[in-house]
Amino acid sequence: MAVTPRSLRVLKQRLISPNLKRITFVGDDLADFSINSASGYVKIFFDANSASSSTLALETNQKTVKRSFTIRAFRENECELDIDFVLHDDYGPASIWSNAVTVGDVVSIVGPGPTKLVDQSADWFAFFGDLSALPAIAVNLEKIHSSSVGFAFLQVPSIESCIDLEAPSGVEICWVVQPNPKEAVNELLKSLRGLTWMKGNPYIWVAGEFELMRGARKFLKSNKKQLAGSYISSYWKFGATQEGHRKAKFLDAAISKVQIN
Ligand SMILES: Cc1cc2nc3c(=O)[nH]c(=O)nc-3n(C[C@H](O)[C@H](O)[C@H](O)COP(=O)(O)OP(=O)(O)OC[C@H]3O[C@@H](n4cnc5c(N)ncnc54)[C@H](O)[C@@H]3O)c2cc1C
Known part of the structure; x- marks a missing residue:
């Protein structure tokens, strides 16, 4: 997985179901992002202090935490990346952030990691x-x-x-x-x-x-x-x-x- 952080901006967001929000990120840092990365994952950095979960404070003394998310789609010409976030009730830094996100917000990511595709030779x-x-x-x-x-x-x-x-x-x-x-x-x-x-x-x-x-x-x-x-x-x-x-x-x-x- 590429470990140099990439800085991305939220371009748009929409609910694709009551529990799933698609967030589209954009940024020049995606210029060299792998074209066939969909189904692979990125790690996104979030503010650890945003979490309401007291266990998180016990598990990490860092200011930021990383969370893994699947690359739902990547459009290389537009340098756009889609990620579908589960809006789960048990609030963690990622779910709090994705609930409250607004267009223009900036995040850092690392990745992509390997794709999770089936072997097409299966019957x-x-x-x-x-x-x-x-x-x-x-x-x-x-x-x-x-x-x-x-x-x-x-x-x-x-x-x-x-x-x-x-x-x-x-x-x-x-x-x-x-x-x-x-x-x-x-x-x-x-x-x-x-x-x-x-x-x-x-x-x-x-x-x-x-x-x-x-x-x-x-x-x-x-x-x-x-x-x-x-x-x-x-x-x-x-x-x-x-x-x-x-x-x-x-x-x-x-x-x-x-x-x-
Ligand atoms: C390879 C990979 C790909 C992934 N792709 C996606 C993706 O595309 N979209 C996505 O939404 N998630 C995806 N995940 C899962 C995501 O990384 C975790 O759900 C993560 O814990 C969410 O972080 P958080 O800060 O919201 O909660 P955390 O701080 O990690 O946890 C806080 C609380 O929330 C609960 N919680 C965490 N996740 C869920 C959940 N999904 N449903 C209900 N309760 C939950 C925990 O049990 C805990 O009690 C992926 C994980 C991996 C390893």
Whole structure:
């Protein structure tokens, strides 16, 4: 990931659903930004003191904190970058900032990091994700071949949060409407366990809350499924700031390594 900070200005913003806000950033610092970066991520710097979360103060004594966000789209000619922010109620620096943002506000970012795209040689695809993963899944659905087949299980907190997606007609979009994050994890895992296995090798793509990542990984490992590939990641952790989430991920990876060895 490129680590030299880029300074960007907010060009426009719009709600694409009650819980998802698209913010378009612009700036000359995007002149050398990677053209094919959509689905990859950037880290955005926020003021740590803006958070209402007291745990954040305990986890970091820094003035700024970094948060990861998916590149929903990048238009190189205009030097414009779209990011979809989840407006979650459990306020952290990023959600507070994205709620209150105004045109002209300036942020620093680093990145982009690697893309999170499926391997297109798979026979079929299955996506599982909550709102935080919807931007990356939306990019994947736009990029896979129009003849692709499979499923996308997408959790949203309310029926109003279901949005139009550009996807191949052979990929069934299944909205999982569930406002409770813990229940949402259970429902997405239930969809994974009950998945109709199609012919050939699938690419399984899962991202969202920490327990979704753990449950999906456990299921795929214990069932020894034949896969063309997989991407299983956690994007946030219920009750933890991103600093706490990072520590939990690190610990979890260390434990699974010990279990394998
Ligand atoms: C590779 C990657 C890509 C990501 N892409 C996106 C993206 O495109 N859009 C996006 O919105 N997020 C995305 N995320 C997730 C985002 O980085 C986290 O949600 C981040 O914690 C938000 O920061 P915050 O300052 O709002 O909250 P934090 O300070 O990190 O946490 C404060 C509180 O908010 C809760 N919280 C954090 N995130 C959520 C959530 N999504 N829903 C409900 N409660 C939450 C925490 O559990 C905690 O209690 C991505 C993460 C990764 C690793």
